[in-house]
Amino acid sequence: MKANRLIYLPLGGAGEIGMNAYVYGYGPEDKERLILVDLGVAFPDMDTTPGVDLIMPDISWLEARKDRLEAIFITHAHEDHIGAVAHFWSRFKCPVYARRFTATIGKLKFDEHGHPKDAITVVEPRPDVVKAGPFDVQFVPVAHSVPESSALIIDTEAGRIVHSGDFKLDEDPLVGEAWQPDVFKAIAQERPVKALMCDSTNVFSLHAGRSEATLRDPLRELISAQRGMVVATTFASNVARLKTLAEAAQAAGRTICLLGRAMRRMVSAAEASGVLTGFPRTVSPEEAQDVPRGDLMLIVTGSQGERRAASAQLSRGKYLGLSMKEGDTFLFSSKTIPGNERGVISIMNAFSEMGVNIVDDSGGLYHVSGHANRPDLETVHRVLDPEMVIPMHGEHRHLREHARIAMAAGRVSDVVTNGMMIDLTGKKPDVVEYIEAGRTYLDGSVMIGARDGVVRDRIRMVLNGHVMVTLLLDESDSLLGDAWVEVKGLAEKGRTGAVLGETLEADLTEYLDGAGKKVLKDDSKLDEAVRRVVRQICMEEIGKKPEVTVVVSRLTEG
C-alpha cells in the first residue's frame, strides 16, 4: 500500500491577484481526498480579455475528480474568493462551508443561480471544527477589508497547515475581529505548523500597515469641512469603511444615501448576519433629491472607474435623479488597483470639468489597504514559525519576493504557481506534477476557454478591422455579378481617396474574372486567394491587413 501524502495544488490565485482556488489533498497517491479553498473570479480588461464578463479558473482537473472532493471552504466574501462558486457548484454539488456573513452573500448568489441555499453551511469560528474526510478545518477570524474574513487551520495526520486567506494586522478594524497575536501563537503552540500558505498582495509595501481606525478622524474632518454635496466611493464590500464614512457624515449633520446595488446588498447582508450594527439611517435616491446639497452625503460604488457603477454614471451626468455640481466634493476612499487607472482618471477629469473638488488617497489619509505589508508578513512568519512558507495570492513577482524574504529569514519556501502540485509530506515542498491550469471565461451567459480562439478573433478584429466578402458563383464556377464587400472598423476611404469597399469590389471582381477554374471551383483555394487579394489591396490603400471573412454561395442546378 502506498503511503498517504499531503498535497497542495493552486488552480488560481498563485500567479495573479484574482480567481483564487486552492486544492488540498490527503491520502494515497492519486486517491487523495480533496478540499477546495475558495473559488473566485478575476476581472477582464480590454487589452487581453475584451468583451468577457468574468474570468474563472479552469477547474477541469477537479471536475474529473469530483468524487474525491469533500467540500469547498470560502474564506471571505470578496469576488476573487467567492465569485465563481455559484457558477461551478452544480458540477460538484458538494458541501460549501463559510462563516455567517460570507454565507449570506453566497446564498444570495446561489439563489440567483437556482441552487439550494442550504448547500452552504454556516460555520462558527475556532474552536469549532468542520470535518471533511481526512481534513479537520477551523475558521480563524482575521482582519481584512470585508467582514468575517478568515484564515483556515487545515489539520490532517500529516500535519497542520495554516491557509492565511486575505488578512492584515489591524488592532482596531472597526468592524470585525482585531489582530490578536496570542491567537496565532496559540495555534502554533497547540500543534506545530507544517506549512503557511500566505497572502502576498502587499509584499512590496515596505512599511507596517495602518489600522482602519486611523481613517476616522481625517474622514470626519474632511467631510465636515465641505460645503457642497459630498460623494464618497470605496469598495462596496468594505463595510467598516462604509460605516466610518456614514458616521462621519452623520457627525457633520448630513443625510446619507447609498448608491449602487452592490453596496446596498453588502450593508443589508452585514446587518442580516449581525456583523454590522448601528449603521446610520439612509434615504433612497428619491428622498435624497429633496435634501439640500450641503446636507447630503452619497456613498457610491465604482471606486475602480467601472463604467456602469454609480461613480461613472455621476461623472456622465444625472443618475437616479442626482447629479454633481460645482463646489461639490468627490472622495476616493480607495486606491486604484493597477490596470484601472484609465477609467478612474477619466472619471476624475469629468468631475473636474463640472467644477467638483476631487480628493483621493494620494496624501495617505483616506484609505488603508486590507492586506498585510511586508513587515506584517514577517511578523506572521515569526509568530506561526511554520516549517515552510508557500506564498499565494499574488502575481509571480509577489510570490517570488515573498519566498525571497522568507528564505532570507532562514525559512524553507518556494514559488508555487497555478497548476503545480506540491507534496508537503516531507520537510520541504516537492513538485510532483504539473496540471494544465488555465482560465475559463464567462462570456455573456456561456463559458468559453481562454484558448478557444474567440477572444483572439475579437482582438484581431479590433486591431485590424474586418472585411466580409460575398461571392456568388454559378453552376460553371463563374462569378455571378460582382464581388460584394462589406467593411467594418476600417477607414471609409483609402489613400487615393476612393471608397475602400468599392475599390475592393472592383479589384476583386477583376481578379476573379481572370482567375483560373482551379481556384474558382475549390472553396478553400478561392477563400485563400480572396483573402490574400483583400489584404494586399488594404495594405496599399490604408496600410492595414484586416481580418477577412469570405462567403462563397454556389448556385447548384435544380
Add this chain to the structure above:
Amino acid sequence: MKANRLIYLPLGGAGEIGMNAYVYGYGPEDKERLILVDLGVAFPDMDTTPGVDLIMPDISWLEARKDRLEAIFITHAHEDHIGAVAHFWSRFKCPVYARRFTATIGKLKFDEHGHPKDAITVVEPRPDVVKAGPFDVQFVPVAHSVPESSALIIDTEAGRIVHSGDFKLDEDPLVGEAWQPDVFKAIAQERPVKALMCDSTNVFSLHAGRSEATLRDPLRELISAQRGMVVATTFASNVARLKTLAEAAQAAGRTICLLGRAMRRMVSAAEASGVLTGFPRTVSPEEAQDVPRGDLMLIVTGSQGERRAASAQLSRGKYLGLSMKEGDTFLFSSKTIPGNERGVISIMNAFSEMGVNIVDDSGGLYHVSGHANRPDLETVHRVLDPEMVIPMHGEHRHLREHARIAMAAGRVSDVVTNGMMIDLTGKKPDVVEYIEAGRTYLDGSVMIGARDGVVRDRIRMVLNGHVMVTLLLDESDSLLGDAWVEVKGLAEKGRTGAVLGETLEADLTEYLDGAGKKVLKDDSKLDEAVRRVVRQICMEEIGKKPEVTVVVSRLTEG
C-alpha cells in the same frame, strides 16, 4: 478699423497630456497672423482607441487659415510635441523653427516623409530672435528630460508671453542647461510678462523636484553591486539618463550595448548636434553576445511596456541573440505613465518567472521626473510674475488645480481647454470663441476622424462579437437555399450545446420562410428583421447581442 488683439487657442494638450498644439495670433479680429507652438501626437490604448497607430490634434481650423500661419515653433523633441509635424507639414508648408537637437530629430522625420529637410530652421537660443509676422520669438533653454528643451518668449505689440514648454527646475541636469533663476528674472525685468502659459503635468506632486544629478551615485552603486547581466530601460529620449547609466556601467567595468532603434537614434542625434559628448563606447548586439554576462550592460527601450520594444521582446525570450537569465537584473529607470501599468506589470512578471531581479523606482532612487512639481511651479510664477497664468500641458484636473494654486496666490488664472479661443489683450483672459477641436487618428497609413464611427465599430465588434448573414433571394423574393451565417469572436456553442452558427442558420431560414413579401422585397426591412432575429437568438443562446452584418444578394432576371 478694428483694434488688434492677441489670441491663444490650444488645439491639443490642454485637456490631456499629449498631442500638444498651441496657436497664438495677433492682429485684427479674424485676420490675426498666427504661429503654432508644437504639433505632437498622443498614444492610443485598447480601451478607447484600439487598432489606432497615433492620435493627433484635429487641425482643420488651422488648415482653413493656413495663409495666416507664419511659422511652427517646436519647443523640444518629445513625440507629444514634435510627433505630428511631419504628418501635417505638407498642409501648411510653412517655416518650422527649432533648436539644433530638436531640428536634428525633426529632419529625420521630414526625410522619412519626403519633405525638404531645409523646411526646418535651426535657431540659436536667446538673445537670438525669430521674426514671424507680428511675433518676435526667442528660445530660452530649460531643463527637461530631453536635450535642448526650450521655453519660448513670444513678444507682440500687445505684450510678452512666456510659453513654458516642458520644464523642470534642475540646477544640475547633467546634459543641457541648468535652471538659472537669473535668466527668468531678466526676462521679466526686460519686459513685464503678460501671460505665462505653463506646464501642469506635475501639479499634484507636492514636493520640490529632484535633480537628475541625484541619480548618479545610486545608479553606480546599484549597477556595480550586480553579478549577472544588467539591463536598464528608460525613455529613449532621456539622453542625460542614458549617459548616467552608461557611465555607471563603465565605472563597473561593463561593456555597454544599446538595444532599440529609438534609443540609438537619440544618442546619435545628440552626438551629431553636439549636446552629447563623451558617451562611453557601445557594442552591437552581435558583439554583446560574446561578452560574459557579468561584464555586460544593456540599455534598452520599452520602459512603458510597449509590446514591440526591446524590454517586452526580452521578456518573451531571445531578442537579437540576447536573453535574460536567472540572476540577471532588470532596472526600470523610469516611472510608469498612468494607463501603461498592465503592460509594465506583465513584463515584470515574465522576468520574475525567468528568475530575473527587478528593480524599479518604488524607492525613489533611480528616476526623477522631467516636469516641475507644485513648489517649482509656484517658484516660476513668482520669478516671472505674469499678469495671468494659463495652465497648459495637462488633463482637465491638472489645469484646474494649477489655476487654483495660481489664484490662491492672488494671480489671475483660468482653465483654458482645447478649442477655447482666448483674447489676452485685456487684463484677464477672455473667451471669444469655441472652436471644434477634436482628434484625428493615424490608422495604418490613413487619417480618420475620431468621430467617423470606425473606432466605435471596432469597439462594438470586440465587445459583442460579429455575426455575418448572407441571404440569396431569387427573382420572386424567395430565399434560395438556407441563410448562411458566419460567426467571429463569439462562443462556438450556445447554452443548449448546439453550434451557434447552425442554430442561427436554421432559425433564420425558418423565420424567412414565414416572412411576408413586404419584408423580403425591401432590403432595409429585411436587414432590420434579420438583425433583430439574430440578436434575439444570440441573447437566448449565449447571452450577448452581437454586431450583425447582413448581405442580401438578389438574383435578377437575365
